[in-house]
Amino acid sequence: MHGQILCGRTAVATRRLRSILGSVLGRDGWMRRTHEVKLINTAAGNRPGVDTHDRLERRRRRSEPNIYVCVKREVTNSSSLCSGVLLVTDSLPQTVAQHLRWIMQKDLLGQDVFLIGPPGPLRRSIAMQYLELTRREVEYVALSRDTTETDLKQRREIRSGTAFYIDQCAVRAATQGRVLVLEGLEKAERNVLPVLNNLLENREMQLEDGRFLMSAERYDKLLQEHTTEELDSWKIVRVSEDFRVIALGLPVPKYQGNPLDPPLRSRFQARDIYHLPFKDQLELLYTAGPNVAAERVSQLLSLATTLCSQESSDLGLPDFPVDNLLPALHVLNAFPMLLSQQLLHRLYPYNSILGKDGRTAVEGVLSRFELLDGRRQPVPGAILSVSATRETEGRADVTSRVADKDITFQVPAGTKERRPPNSSPEFIRTPSHCQLLSEMMQSHMVKDICLIGAKGCGKSVLAREFAEMLGYSIEPVMLYQVSPHWFLPSLARASLEKSLSSCSVQDAAAAPAAEHSPDLSCTIHDGVLTIGSVSAPVFNTKEKMKVPDVLFYDNPQHMKVMEDMLKDFLLGEHLLLVGNQGVGKNKIVDRFLHLLNRPREYLQLHRDTTVQTLTLQPSVRDGIITYEDSPLVS
Structure with a gap:
C-alpha cells in the first residue's frame, strides 16, 4: 500500500478506511493511484474556527494538467x-x-x-x-x-x-x-x-x-x-x-x-448546499469588518438569516442576499459612519420591490433587531476628487466627504481620460444625485451596481456621469421584456406607426431616403443582366424548357430584393427567401432565374420529407422499382 496513514490509537478506523478505499478502487486501482489519508488532531486553542474534534482529510495526488488555462x-x-x-x-x-x-x-x-x-x-x-x-x-x-x-x-x-x-x-x-x-x-x-x-x-x-x-x-x-x-x-x-x-x-x-x-x-x-451556519458566517464577517462593532455585525447577520427563513418565505418575502454581506462589511469598515438601514437598502431594496404588506413585514424585522435607524437623517455624501493611482494600473483614488469627514479609498477605473467631478455642463447637480453618486462609488469599491428606478428619473444620466469620472467607456444594450415593434403583428404595428405619425415622430434618416430613392431598372444588354447597380452575365443553357417564364410586374420593392439577391449570387452564396405566405417569394425566384436564363429544379418540402426523399426518387419501370437522382442531386 503506497498511501501513508498518520494516526494515533486509531487502528480500527485505519482498517475501515483501507477497506472502503480498496472496495472503491479495486485491487488494481489502489496500486495504480497514490492516495494519502491523514488524520489531523486539532485543538480549539491552536486554530480558530476549527472544531475541537478530529478532522479527516483525504487527498489524491494527480498528474499535471495538460492545459493550465482549464x-x-x-x-x-x-x-x-x-x-x-x-x-x-x-x-x-x-x-x-x-x-x-x-x-x-x-x-x-x-x-x-x-x-x-x-x-x-x-x-x-x-x-x-x-x-x-x-x-x-x-x-x-x-x-x-x-x-x-x-x-x-x-x-x-x-x-x-x-x-x-x-x-x-x-x-x-x-x-x-x-x-x-x-x-x-x-x-x-x-x-x-x-x-x-x-x-x-x-x-x-x-x-x-x-x-x-x-x-x-x-x-x-x-x-x-x-x-x-x-x-x-x-x-x-x-x-x-x-x-x-x-x-x-x-x-x-x-x-x-x-x-x-x-x-x-x-x-x-x-x-x-445551504448558506453557511451562523457561527461560520459571523467569524468571516468579524474578519472583514474589524472597524465595525461586533453587535452591529451580529444584528446584520441575524436580519439576513431571518429573511431567509421559511417563515419569511411563507409571507412572500424574497430571500436576502446573504453572500453580499461580506462586501457590505467591507464598505461599512471603510465608512463606519453609514447607517445600517442605508446600507441594507443597497442589498435589499424592499421599498422598490415589495408592496405595502411586504414593506411592513420587513420593517418589523428591522425593528426587532434594532436596525430601523433610517428615520434619522441620512448620512450625506459627496465626491470631492478622482485621481489615478500611481502604484496600481487600472485603479483610481477617490476622495469622498461623508458626514463631514474626507475619506480616500481605491476603486477600479477605466483607461480613458478621467473628468473631474461636477465639471460636466450637461449634468445638473442636485443633493440627491450627489448622494447617489457617492453611494455608487462606495459600492463600486467591492461589487457591480444595478440602478433601480422609474422611467425618467435619471438613471442613464447618473451612469454616464459615473463612467466619465472613472474613465469608463459606455456600451448601451437595450433589453426588452417583449419583442421590438418591428416584430409586432401587422395590425398592431400599423396602429403603432399611425400613432407615431400623428405625433410627427418618424425616422429622420429613413424618410428622406425613401422619398428620393431612384427607381431601380432591369435591363439585358449584350448578354449582361443589370439590376440597379449590379451586373452579371446571362447564362447560356441548352435546357430551355427548365427556365421559368412567369407573368411578373416589376415594382421597386421586388427590384430591390432581386438586386440584393444578385449581389449574393455573384459571391457564390446560397440564397434563402423568408416571408409570409402569399408575398411573392416564388414569383421573385422565377423572375430572377428567367432574367439569368438559369434552369430550375423544383422540390416541395413537407412534414414527411426525409433525407432519403431529398436525395433519391423511386419510380417503377416495367414492374421494377428504380431509384433516380432527386431534383436536389440533379
Missing part, C-alpha cells in the same frame, strides 16, 4: 468565502470541508454530482475549489432557456462549402478527462438535458459526425481483441475514466424554473 485558480484572501471565492486555509469552515469531502467520495466512486441550494455563488465556489484542490481541468457551461443540443454536443460549421462538426463542452470533457460543470439546470428546456442521459449513465454518446463515445472499460476490452487502428476506423472514441459531471441548480418549485426529469435526476448524487 484549471480553475482562485486568488484568495483570508475572508473571501462569502464573496464567492473559497479558501484552503486552517480556518476553512467545517461545513465547506464536509462538502468537499463528500464530493471527493463521489469522485472516487466514479459518480456524478448535483449540488442544489438557494441562489448564490457558494455552490459554484465549492465546485471550483474542489477542482483547484485536485488540479482538474474544467469545462464550464451556464445553461439558459436558449441552450440547445448543439451547445452541448457538437456545433455544425460550414467552411469553404464543406460541413465540419466542432466538439462542444460535453464532448471535450468526456474525451479529454475534464470535469463538466453545468450551472443552472433549472433554466434549461426539458428536451435539452436528456441528450446527456446515456453519457451520464453508461458514458456513451452517438455524435453527429458519426463517431461514438464509448466508456473506458468497454473500449479497453475491445482493445484487447482489436488494434487501435481498427477502433479508429470504426469511429469509436474512448471516454476518459477521469470524466465527471458536476451540476449546479436551484430547488424547484420554490424557485422558478423547470424541474428535473426523474430519469435525469436519478443519474446524479445530490447534496443540499
